[in-house]
Amino acid sequence: MTRGIGWYVHHQGAGHLQRARAVAAHLPRPCTILGTLAGFDTTGLAILDLPDDRPLGDAAFDGRDGAADRPEALHYAPLNHPGLRARMARIANWVARTDPALLVVDVSVEVALFARLLSVPTLVVRLAGTRTDQPHLEAFRSASRLLAPFPEALDGGGVPEWVRAKTIYAGFLTGPTLLNTEASRDIVVVFGQGGAGGDTPALAAAARSVPDRAWHVLGPVSGSGAIPDNLHLHGWVPDVAAHVARAALLVGGGGDGVVALAAAQAKRFLCLPEARAYGEQTEKAAALARLGAAIVQEGWPEASAWPRLIQAALALDPAVIGGLHSPTAAAECAAGIDALAASFERT
Incomplete structure (x- = not known):
């Protein structure tokens, strides 16, 4: 038996x-x-x-x-x-x-x-x-x-x-890889269940700093304030991978789930590692940066930094992070x- x-x-x-x-x-x-x-x-x-x-x-x-x-x-x-x-x-x-x-x-x-x-x-x-x-x-x-x-x-x-x-x-x-068949100019921001989540005023400032792209935010967001027309707060969604498949750029932390999603979809990735015990996210993010698989910024960027960071992330070769996926x-x-x-x- x-x-x-x-x-x-x-x-x-x-x-x-x-x-x-x-x-x-x-x-x-x-x-x-x-x-x-x-x-x-x-x-x-x-x-x-x-x-x-x-x-x-x-x-x-x-x-x-x-x-x-x-x-x-x-x-x-x-x-x-x-x-x-x-x-x-x-x-x-x-x-x-x-x-x-x-x-x-x-x-x-x-x-x-x-x-x-x-x-x-x-x-x-x-x-x-x-x-x-x-x-x-x-x-x-x-x-x-x-x-x-x-x-x-x-x-x-x-x-x-x-x-x-x-x-x-x-x-x-x-799980199974969802192939990217509908790439757009969108920026998708993912907040996982184990982290602090997003902040509405900070997200609004980021979206205003790059007004020519739509921002789609998945996961928990707190706070209140005016939201620009190019910012869309979806909350929890059952089809995170489908949203990411259509993104030009993925923004998220350094947790295993988000990094694995970026690799599975071969997505240009702006990694914002959160403070975790034992350097779990920061060490992983540093390795991604060394490999040229992601642009890394510790902590949520100031509004003025977003255009530069997004430009650098869009210049990445997505095959590098895609090569980490099996x-x-x-x-x-x-x-x-x-x-x-x-x-x-x-x-």
């Missing part, structure tokens, strides 16, 4: 679940998605919904608990948190009941180490940036293999060699995961 696998997804942003969905579609064995999944589209997926482990009350969640006496191998282990206690109990019960061959962990140091204690082999997702703190290194050490959901060319220079050697570079794990990445990743799981079934 073929044993199934589990895929743990973090609840900060939508990219973790999107990766799992893209790869699970190609897996030849059962796959259960584990995570706090309220508010996410899980249609067609086998799931194990977990109790929320975020701080009680209104504290912002950054993946750390701030405790002075927390074990050094952990990031987040608050005491007397009923959600966290129930979450781990549910994971343990699922493992005991289903006997998974492998657990993919995207991402959590604590779940990776807990799986090791449950005697479950893990494939731990390693995000971009320099993650050489002790908790990350211990999670990497506990894993059977590591999975980087980006091309090796975008890896950071400070990654230890033993971590690189343990890593499977899967490339961008996205249309078979998700299928090849699934085959690798299946082979890894099979290797544990034979032991």
Whole structure:
């Protein structure tokens, strides 16, 4: 009997679940998605919904608990948190009941180490940036293999060699590529679910600074004020890729989802990386700039800077960023995961 696998997804942003969905579609064995999944589209997926482990009350969640006496191998282990206690109990019960061959962990140091204690082999997702703190290194050490959901060319220079050697570079794990057949002069700005979103006055100032192009903004936007005729705020849309396919230029952060979208569509890209722990977006953006795959500007530009930045971005060769995309990445990743799981079934 073929044993199934589990895929743990973090609840900060939508990219973790999107990766799992893209790869699970190609897996030849059962796959259960584990995570706090309220508010996410899980249609067609086998799931194990977990109790929320975020701080009680209104504290912002950054993946750390701030405790002075927390074990050094952990990031987040608050005491007397009923959600966290129930979450781990549910994971343990699922493992005991289903006997998974492998657990993919995207991402959590604590779940990776807990799986090791449950005697479950893990494939731990390693995000971009320099993650050489002790908790990350211990999670990497506990894993059977590591999975980087980006091309090796975008890896950071400070990654230890033993971590690189343990890593499977899967490339961008996205859904099917939508070919660009209706290119226009439009600028498309994408804000993801895990970031701060856009600011209406800042977007209006940018659109006014380049009045000869239509600006289409996808994702959350806050604030109010007068909006110029060439600025269109669409909010959440189900067909982000279709909007991007018609763009002359894509503007967005340095998260995996937006960068993968730019690569899949071979779109000229103005990357505005947001501050993230471990330099996740800034290091990836710097690699894109070195390759000539994007124009990079940290922080939202002043209105006067937009004409220059857009001119530079439009001069990019889109084949460079397009070369970072592999249309078979998700299928090849699934085959690798299946082979890894099979290797544990034979032991």
